[in-house]
Amino acid sequence: MDIMFWALIGAVIALVFAAVAASGVLKKSEGSEKIKKIAGAIRRGANAYLKRQYKTVAIFFVIVTIVLAILAATGFMTFFVPIAFIVGGVFSALAGFIGMKIATAANSRTVTGATKSLNSALRVSFSSGAVMGMTVVGLGLLYLTIWYFILNAYFAGDTAQIASNMLMFGMGASCMALFARVGGGIFTKAADVGADLVGKVEAGIPEDDPRNPATIADNVGDNVGDVAGMGADLYESYVGSIISAGALAVAAGLGGGGLALPMVLAALGIVASVIGSFFVKTKENASQKNLLSALHKGVYIAAAIVAVAGYFLVTGILGPDHVGVYVAILSGLVAGIIIGYYTEYVTSDHFKPTKDLAESTVTGPATTIISGIALGMKSTAVPVIVVVASVLISYFASGGTLGSGSFEVGLYGVAISAVGMLSTLGITLATDAYGPVADNAGGLAEMSGQDPVVRERTDALDSLGNTTAATGKGFAIGSAALTALALIAAFADQCQIDMSALSLLDPTVLMGLLIGAMLPFLFSSMTMSAVGKAAMKIVVEVRRQFREIKGIMTGEGEPDYESCVDICTKGALHLMLAPAILGFVAPIIVGLILGANGVVGMLGGATATGFVLAVMMSNSGGAWDNAKKYIEGGAHGGKGSEAHKAAVVGDTVGDPFKDTSGPSLNILIKLMSMVAVVFAAVIVQYGILQ
Template sequence: MENYAPFFVLGAAVLALIFAAYKFFAVKKLPEGTELMASISSKIRSGAMAYLKRQYKTVGIFFVVMVVLLAVLAGFGFLTPFVPFAFLTGGFFSGLSGFVGMKIATYANSRTANGAKEGLNKGLKIAFSSGTVMGMTVVGLGLLDISVWFILLKFVFRLPIDEIMAAMLTFGMGASSMALFARVGGGIFTKAADVGADLVGKVEAGIPEDDPRNPAVIADNVGDNVGDVAGMGADLYESYVGSIISCGALAVAAGHGIGGVLLPMLIAAIGIVASIVSTFFVSTKESATQKMLLGSLRKGTYSAAIISAIASFILIWKLMPGENGLFGAVISGLVAGVLIGFFTEYYTSDSYKPTQKLSESSGTGAATIIIDGIALGMRSTAIPVIIIGISVIASYFFAGGMGSFESGLYGVGLSAVGMLSTLGITLATDAYGPVADNAGGIAEMSGLPGEVRERTDALDSLGNTTAATGKGFAIGSAALTALALIVSYTDKIQDLDPTKLNLTITNPATLIGLFVGAMLPFLFSAMTMQAVGRAAQKIVVEVRRQFREIKGLLEGKAEADYTSCVDICTKSSLKEMVAPAALGVLAPIVVGLVLGCNGVVGMLAGALVSGFVLAIMMANSGGSWDNAKKYIEAGNFNGKGSENHKAAVVGDTVGDPFKDTSGPSVNILIKLLSMVSIVFASIVVTYGGFGLF
């Protein structure tokens, strides 16, 4: 079975890509609507493509430099010769995942708006189909990259299993690097446009959201695609492959051999099949409430989890006889993912009290809704931390941690794989949100009837909740994966020079590393949020200028200059994304050279703990602020145009960089730090610490 299993994984990857292609062309065949709707969609698509081309050129320079550096290190014997190529493929497929997702999203936006003219279910089906393309592309390309590398290294180069996993770990660094650039750059673009458009258009000028008179409206819709779709695709590709590869590396350390390495790959392959089947369960009724819409998507995600769980039990029973406890580890991850998703939904959906109470606090102004929103986000961190803690303990003991420390850690890695095993459909429920958001903008700009905008708003509000849920999955899996990567790093140091490790808390290097690591997510978040602020200021100035200088614009008698706002966002985001991304790459190298390997372990642990909590807080605060605004816009607490509404818009603009720039980027940061540390471990062992640590 061990000789055939990698080809089954490859087959599942191909199946996912075929299903994604089928859905892609099925959506593209649907009518776009009126000529004006098609024209607006075309402008959004052109702006998004122009941004991605310029972003990939910028990121390409970084990848060329890194490939040369890794090749030099490989030439001196610090790395295997496969590392530069693995790094390159990881980055390429991460970027490609985002590109394909953005491509379908920009085709589906006008088609979703047109479908919403027929009914809510039609709009949901089209938007969800586009999300399915994204989900299946991410998991398909992820398993394609993993399976092809594994087949080449095992059957062509005939490397032993420990060397195979050591080489494969490094393409996670390429995926993480690309994901960080995509998330940060796209996040700066989308939130700069969103904040600028809302502050001047909705608050100062008093015009509706997505009004064609707003010069930043096209940039805002472009941003939904480059940040919330392309950035998210690269992000979750990195999370997916990182969890599988790190689990395989732990299997080697635990002595489970090739069967243990193949198990996470096969669980992921089963998850693809389960996700495809479950996409057919998603539908809703006309005039559905938010709870009913959420229930429609839950049918898909829950059924995928059940199918995956049953199939995983059979797989473990056959592949690893006598190790049935591993099934408990997988289930702990699946259950933890579902629970984190539910409680994220509870704190961010306007169907529940936390967000409804947040909306009520808008009655006393912007300050109170901001205070309450931050408090809500802080409070919401408690349950996910407890869930992850229980999942770690459960998976550790289920996998035999009482008898073998390494086996227990392998169980923790499997729980991360279990959490992301149904990513195909989980990501579909997440990626559909930006499409629904764009559809609402197109409906507004093309003057469609009010009931169409009501339907797209309902889908958009649901999208805010599912996006927060998707971020919860990504953050939860990031914590488990980063923990597995820290263990992989310490295992590598043990192999290189076991005398170097001294991880007692009183070791100065470890203690300083803990402080530095705890600080890094905050410094990183500050850099990305200030980047959004600087870019948004430029948009605010430009929108005010156009309102002031273009005669008849506010009266609807002249057309805004949309291109200038798109260009400002593009230039600003590409410039601003460099420093935060550089921090993620350089920090572990600098810490390693100064404090040695013990300082690096401390840094990784500190970044993991503070980054996990900070990312949850920001994602949930931002999601709740956004839905509080929409709850008021739906007619609650005095409705649109009221003082409550204006306060909620300010809260939402604060939350924008929280939930769509800094928050989701932090979970990439904590894994990138680990990946870079593993790749440069030989350098740190040889030259790090100046002989003092």
């Protein structure tokens, strides 16, 4: 039997597990009619937004597909590429859509579970996250294995042709992911910032208070940004890491075995994630430490299974002479765990950095902002050192040298380390995706007037979700850096560039490097500005409703929730276009002017600054958010104090940092690399400064 059938079996296992987990969630009780009504409003808002988003993105996909078809007709690529572009985009959107559907179904059931026990609420919310995690890895691996079998039949087993074509198949997923992340991020943070600034700071009402007109939009945003956007994002990361490793395997002379290894390793990770998920449970009245330990147990068990079984996988497929490739996988796996743990240390209110940040709120918003930015900047050091160490170990352990002789083998090691880091994505994403469900559950508990103990339980899960979300983002950003490096090498191989001979003294490389280093900052400026513009409209609308709707503050008047949802939807769809298109056209324009060497420089610069900036923004935002929750728990005067108001201001700045710009950057650096790979032949032929 072809070894690739094991990858297909892994994909099927993931999707079957997701279906069973979804069925288990849907069998749980939704609760009272009031809970159902509010949950229904959130579900309708999320569905309406995604429907309009997909229609908008479809126009872009049609235009690009026509361009790709023309290039295929003129011999620059095969006709498989435009087809795969469409299919990849659809699968990426589908991964996010399924995650959103189960999340909007699980929020009410989590509230009902919380009326019984903390463990019941954790099981429901984590199960919904597991549906998302397994759907992402299942669809990703299914997409790749189906294409492998099609190409294998068409090219009669020619691994070079198979790998070359598959390398171009990630662009559709990357484009869809960037639109989903940016659009969803603008929506959720515009609603969140508007709701917090007017509701919590100006009106002095609690978070998720039903009197706040933006509260439904805020809960809708959690689903379209933190669930649907994140699902599309990590689907793209997963697919990108596997195809880049497969392409470099062939370039390194490892043949069909090297091409198959990333996919079979991904299948192993799926089985390990399924096993690990059964160990996630906790006791009633568990502390945050106990809850975090419960999630860690599942992740660490999955990682341990991959670490042990990975050795036999590598030696069985590539032979004992390539045991260094196993070391590369292990280095990626360990690097992911270290980055996740360090991110937790930096952003959790159980540790000194966030507690110190909370203390800075006592002297006002200015010191809160200064301290939060400083924390984020400082927090970049460890992830960068860890990734550098992983690259160093992976490159040399796999057989790479500083000369040109074994350059490709070493780069394959770097690529396979990224696959190792993402191998347990099924359960890692589950621990991340459950957070927005718990957040929504807290809102439902508040708006439906549940017993305070219910809100306490959902808040415990939500606070933990902030930490796991920050950890998940750190994990995704770290893997993005490794994948982007592999894609740069793959682009150079497509263009037949000797990477070891490139020099910063080459003016095209230097110019490309500077442009690439600038692009993440320009992109972040555009996305931050988009959130600010959309949030301003929400602030004006909420103030208007507080002023004009009689009885809204006494609970006698009904807020107009739909208007805020509509404002966020229109703003997100309009403002997401420019930054997303920037990521697509930048490598093409640079390539046509500076040539292939200039593109390598641009991709290198963008990867370096994009990685560091993404870590900084994600960690600053996560720490600001948890510092606010730490104060709301009673520290420094608690809710309503001046310290709390300063913390809310910090959190509103951190919102687009951690949920819009930061996580979108990891897609940006991979999308630009993927676009460069697809248009490599055009760049080589028509680049002005070759």
